[in-house]
Amino acid sequence: MKVRELAEHYELELGALYDSNEAKALFTIAAEKVLALSSGKLIMQKDIDISFINVQKLLSILNDLQIGKPIQHILEEAHFYGSVFKVNEQVLIPRPETEELVDWIISVCNTQFSVNSFESPKRLNMLDIGTGSGCIPITLKKHLPNTQVATLDVSVDAIEVAKQNARQIGVEINFITADILTFQSEEKFDVIVSNPPYIRDLEKIDMHNNVLVYEPHLALFVSDENPLIFYKAIADFAKTNLKPNGQLFFEINEYLGKETIEMLAAKGFTNIELRQDMQGKDRMVKAGV
Template identity: 65%
Template sequence: MKIGELTQKYISDLSNLYDTEEARVMFNLAAEYVLQLSPTKLRMQSGVSLLLNDYQQLLLILEDLKSGKPIQHLTGEAHFYGSVFKVNENVLIPRPETEELVDWIINKVGQIKTSDFQILDIGTGSGCIPITLKKYLPDSKVSTLDVSAKAIAVAKENAEQMKQEVNFIEADILTYRDDQKYDVVVSNPPYIRLLEQKDMHKNVLIFEPHLALFVSDEDPLIFYKAIADFAFDSLKENGLLFFEINEYLGRETLEMLKSKGFNTIELRKDMQGKDRMIMATKTSIY
């Protein structure tokens, strides 16, 4: 079978789960993993016949995709901000909106000239946030915290693979405190309400860790409140708090931060026009 023909088979067989462009992305990621070809080269070689072994491997991936399993779990890797991160069922698959948050932090911090710059990420997951921040802000000292030992193990492996020095802390932010003062605290905590599950893709519901996804309908900002309290105590003067947020709770998150003492707050939309990230500055009013 030719590459272009298999692309169309992916699109047809996955039509119950993904639209045409999403299915095409699935094929591109599978083909990049199996054939070591970029999407551009795939298009250029659409008329090339596949070797039998490659064809069989891509068919096996297609069968797993039809069950709803994420392509990143099949390849064991996810692309994030120009790097490739190991992922598995113990960590969230990095999302494009998180790339936007990281880009905001890198650009903002790049404007600040200071020594002994300290960054804390809360909710390590795959390590995509802290490792990327360390890579692009190499003079910073980056720490990251997660309650899951399994997630930290994945992130440590990614940090070692990318040769980035990150300090890992296994702890629960609902109870964690330390004496370190930080210039930046960043978090992409669990924020999806249980009532939103009905609108979610089954590959997320079945295959990604619920611990990193869901909060109760009654107190959806539980982690944001705890992190805001921690950050207000632990940030230096003019320190910055960054959150990725629930698109439906932007105003509620903003008002919560005001109530916690943050008086300079920016709510920003992602590329899809959704309220998705917030920056709050700890500044004295006196």
């Protein structure tokens, strides 16, 4: 079977779940992994024959895709900010909007805190809340090596995945297994960041089945009655544990930007800034103490 023929087969068989562009993208991701070819080479070599064993591998991936399993879980990896992270059903698949949040933090640290200055680099102390795959704290440590980074999660399984990713990417992170709703510490931080659960139960109806079935609900959902429960707890923690001029960063529910800002203002945060992601959705907030 040729590359072109198998690509067409993917598009046909996945038509009930994904549109044409999504199906093509899924085939490209799978083929890049199995055939060890770049997307550019796949386009240029679409008429080359695929070996029998690789056809079987790609058809096996297709079978998993047809039952709604995310491609990242099938391949057990996800790309994030230039690194490859191990993922499984115990952690959220890293999203592009989270890359935008990380990029914002790196920019602020390089400008406001001058962490990568050659003349007088400052060693920052950072805390990430809600470790998951470790994509946020590990990426921050990788690109801001002159920092001390800790990360916290209630899930022992998620912490274990993140530890594997830290070892693979080659950074040292302080891992804390705890629930932020009850966690206390006397340590002070320059930066606290979190992408906590924020999807309300009422929003489940609009979500793709592969998220509902295969990603951890503990990391996704909050009640309709108290959707900012984690934001409030983290904000209270930050008020006590951020150093003077410290910064709090959140990824937020696109529908709750106004409510999140009002909550932070009521708790005494200053210089609150709301940013939209590349899709124009309210997605990130920065606040100072």
